[in-house]
Amino acid sequence: MKNKFHIYNAENILLIEKDNLIQLSHFKMLIKDFIQDLDKDSLFGLELNDLCLKYHKESFDLIYSIFLNLYYYPYEKLNKVFPGIDEHKEFLLNLTDTFYDYYRTSIRFMLADKKIFSPNRTVTVLNHFSNIVISFYRQIYENIISSDQRIYRQLASGLNGAFIFEHIKIKNLPEELSFLSNIRPITSIIVQPPFLVNTTSNKREGTFFEDNTPITKKDMDLKHFYLLPLKIRDVLAYAYVHEKFISSIPGLGTLFRIADGSFLKNNKPKIIFLAGVNNATKPYYYQTNDKTFIGVLPALDKYDYFGYFKKMLLTLFNLTMINNNVLPIHGAGLSIHLRNGITKNVVILGDSGAGKSETIEAMKHLNDHLIADITTIYDDMGSFIKENGNIYTKGTEIGAFVRLDDLDKAYSLLSVDRAIFYNPEKTNSRVVVPISSFTTTITPFKVDLFLYANNYETSPTGIKIISNKDEAKKVFISGQRYAMKTTSEKGLVQTFFANPFGPMQEKEKTQKIIDDVFDTLYENKIPVGVLYTNLSNDNDESIIKAAKGLLSLIEN
Known part of the structure; x- marks a missing residue:
């Protein structure tokens, strides 16, 4: 079920103290939401109904009165208000825990004005409110059990984090979108881990194409939008996000x-x-009169999935790069440093599920004594840039949006304090984690090896270097892969240059850049070939052979 969300102003949070928490209208509304979402046929729901009948109370009145009395008075007072309630002590404990857990499943963010709340002060406010909530819960719980608890867990119980905004009027918008100029930009985000959220959808469908239908003021409920300005390499991107997608x-x-x-x-x-x-x-995109790319995502529940946000921004960025004769690369870029001093920059082209990360992990585990370090240049999307007769690669993202199943088993636990978890209990559960510094992302790395990840052919295995340039281009451009449940695609599919996020939309322009890139790679005798992972058949042996082949190429 999708998490409910609540937005608070920092000034209002400052006014909350432990003694007035229960009096707040939001606390009462939370009880009403709790009752509405409660499974009435569960054992807990049935017992609540029995108590409502016993004491001639509506559910809200009963729960609110219980919390009110337990908070302000000794437990004995509750027995006088509700005679015989002592027989239901386990229910009271269950009610307290269930309500507390329900509150903590909602997404709760604070808005803070940077003029008043510096990041450090905002953190102080967040911690203060969290302590108030925890103290409130413990006081009620310990009043029921008439003793201290034995284990205290200091959970982040107040808010999930904060958005700090600045009073900057956005003046550099295209004229057609000038109505967006008064939305204040968020320039800092504070997150209280663990951040786990369930969205309405957990899979992306389709790709994005041009549709020259411009957006006007009437299409957007402006008071419910937030602006997150992003620096994608050297490109300024504005993400205007409706609160339903917060x-x-x-x-x-x-x-x-x-x-x-x-x-x-x-x-x-x-x-x-x-x-x-x-x-x-x-979803679609179009260009304004000044050639700014505009991406559009409908306010529909089916698009409440982070994959749409990531891929739309990458599509628009890649289209911008293509217009500047830069080749978008859908794959992984790695700088692999061996203990003997050799460093090779490897780029593997291929979509999610092609076996890139599995091969790298296998190579590290098999040859840890040979590998000093691996720098991730990019995990999903990068670019090829021609400079001074050589091909260089750069990254795009400083984080990665990856399936939990693709990570090392211990990784999700080790990164819980830095990660954003999406739909952790569902199929295709994902996590966003930092992987590279911005400096690494914008640094050009000279390409030493370019491979296409083939996850569908059972033979050959390992790595095959292709000596014929035209044959190699055909393999890379065909973009064949076996779909691995990360999108709505099924079976063996083809995508132009394995990249449906820019190159597929602009095939003619991209083809010219591809021709120039491959000409340069082959002129400079840079190895180009295929990495056979056989991942679609879940063949660990093929992954190991691919890893051994990759290391052999790097060593020589």
Whole structure:
């Protein structure tokens, strides 16, 4: 079930103290939501109904009165208000825990004005409110059991985090979107881990295509939008996000670098993403008169999935790169450092599920004594840039949006304090984690090896270097892979240059860049070939052979 969300102003949070928490209208509304979402046929729901009948109370009145008496008075007072309630002590404990857990499953963020609340002061306010909530819960619980608890867990119980905004009027928008200028930009995000959220959907469907239907003011309920400015490499991108998709904002802030006030004032956005648009029925993009790319995501529940946010921004960024004769790469870029001093920069082209990360992990485990370090340049999307007769690669994201199943078993636990978890209990559960510094992302790495990840053929195994340039181009451009349940695709599919996020939309422009890149790679005798992972058949032996082949190429 999707998490409910609540937004609070920092000034209001400051006014809350332990003694007035139960009097707040929000606390009463929380009880009403709790009752509405309660499974009436569960054992707990049935016992609550029995007590309502016994004491001639509505559910809200009964629960509120119980909490009120337990908070302000000794437990004996509750027995006088509700004679015989002592027989239901286990129910009272269950009620307290169940209500507390229900509260903690909602997404709760605070809005803070940077003029008043610096990041450090905001953290102090968050911790203060968390302590108030924990203290409130413990006082009621310990009043019921008439003793201290034996184990105290100091959970982040107040808010999930905060958005700190600045009073910067956005003046560099395309004229057609000037109505967005008064939405204040978020320039810092504070997250209280663990951040686990369930969205309405957990899988992305389809890709994005151009549709010259411009967005106007009537298509957006502006008072419910937030602006997160992003610095994607050297490109300024504005993500305007409706509050119904608010759980995607921390993910975006982890995946990309948040732009600061100075970068906002001195640059014009080349990308504007509008997430939560009324009247739209499908995701699409278009260009304004000044050639700014605009991405549109409808305000429909089916698009409440972080994958749409990530891939729309990457599509728009890649289209911007193609217009600048830069080749988008859908795959992984790695700088592999061996203990003997050899360093090779390897790029593996291939979609999610192609076996890139599995091969790298196998190589590390098999040859840990040979590998000094592996620098992740990018985990999903990068670019090839031709400079001074050589091909260099750069990253795009500073984070990764990966399936939990693709991670090392211990990784999700080790990264719980830094990660954003999406739909952790569902199929295709995902996590957003930091993987690279911004400096690494913008640094050009000379390409030493370029491979295509083949996850569908059972033979050959290992790595095959292709000496014929035209044959190699055919393999890479065909973009064949076996779909691995990360999208709605099934079976063996083909995508132009294995990249449905820009190159597929602009095949003619991209083809010219591909030709130039492959000409340069082969002129410079850079090895180009195929990495056979056989991942679609869950063949560990093929992964091991691919890992051994990769290390052999790097060593020589």
